Amino acid sequence: MDNFLQIAEQNQREAREIIKKLDIENIWKSLGAEINLVGSLKMGLLMKHLDIDFHVYTENVSISESFSAILKISKNPQVKSFRFKNLLNTDENCLEWHLIYTDESSRDWQIDIIHMPLNSKYHGYFENIAGRIQSRLTPDTKRTILRLKYETPDNMKIMGIEYYRAVLDEGVSTFEKFAKFREFCPAEGIVDWVP
Numbered sequence: 721m722d723n724f725l726q727i728a729e730q731n732q733r734e735a736r737e738i739i740k741k742l743d744i745e746n747i748w749k750s751l752g753a754e755i756n757l758v759g760s761l762k763m764g765l766l767m768k769h770l771d772i773d774f775h776v777y778t779e780n781v782s783i784s785e786s787f788s789a790i791l792k793i794s795k796n797p798q799v800k801s802f803r804f805k806n807l808l809n810t811d812e813n814c815l816e817w818h819l820i821y822t823d824e825s826s827r828d829w830q831i832d833i834i835h836m837p838l839n840s841k842y843h844g845y846f847e848n849i850a851g852r853i854q855s856r857l858t859p860d861t862k863r864t865i866l867r868l869k870y871e872t873p874d875n876m877k878i879m880g881i882e883y884y885r886a887v888l889d890e891g892v893s894t895f896e897k898f899a900k901f902r903e904f905c906p907a908e909g910i911v912d913w914v915p
C-alpha cells in the first residue's frame with residue numbers, strides 16, 4: 721500500500737477517536753440539536769490537513785446554548801483554544817466555532833462546528849454535496865484525490881472541494897494539472913459546485 725494511503729487511514733481512525741473522546745455528538749444532541757459530520761472525514765478523504773467538520777442545526781440558534789456546548793467540549797485539556805464568529809446577521813446565518821485540539825503526537829487538529837437554524841438555506845446542503853461526491857468516487861478517483869492532497873505543499877491552503885471538482889469533473893490526475901485547473905477556476909467563499 722502506498723504511504724499516503726496509510727497516512728490517510730491512520731488520520732481517519734484518529735479523527736473518529738477524537739470525536740468520541742470529546743463526546744461532540746452527544747453534547748450537541750443533549751441540546752436537542754441535529755448534528756452531521758461533513759467534509760473530508762465524512763467522505764473518507766482526510767489527508768494532511770487535520771480537520772473535522774460538523775454542521776449543527778437547532779430550531780432557534782441560541783448563542784448561550786452554543787457556548788455551553790463548546791464549553792463542555794473544551795473541558796478536555798487537549799482542546800487548546802477556540803475561536804467564535806457570530807454570522808447570524810449575514811447571508812450565512814450561523815455561528816462558527818473553530819477549536820484546536822492537540823493530539824498525543826503534538827499535532828494540531830482543527831474542529832469546525834457550524835451552528836445554524838433548521839430553516840437555514842444551508843440546512844442539508846453540504847451533507848447533500850458530500851453524498852453526491854461519495855456516490856461518484858471510485859477507488860481510482862479516491863486514490864487520486866488523496867495523492868493530490870498528499871503532494872500539496874504544507875503551506876498551501878486549498879479547499880477540499882477544489883480537489884473533488886478537479887478530479888471528478890475534469891479528470892485531473894497530476895499536481896501540475898491541478899495547479900493549472902486552480903488558475904482557471906479559482907475558488908472563493910462558498911463554492912457552489914454540485915457534482
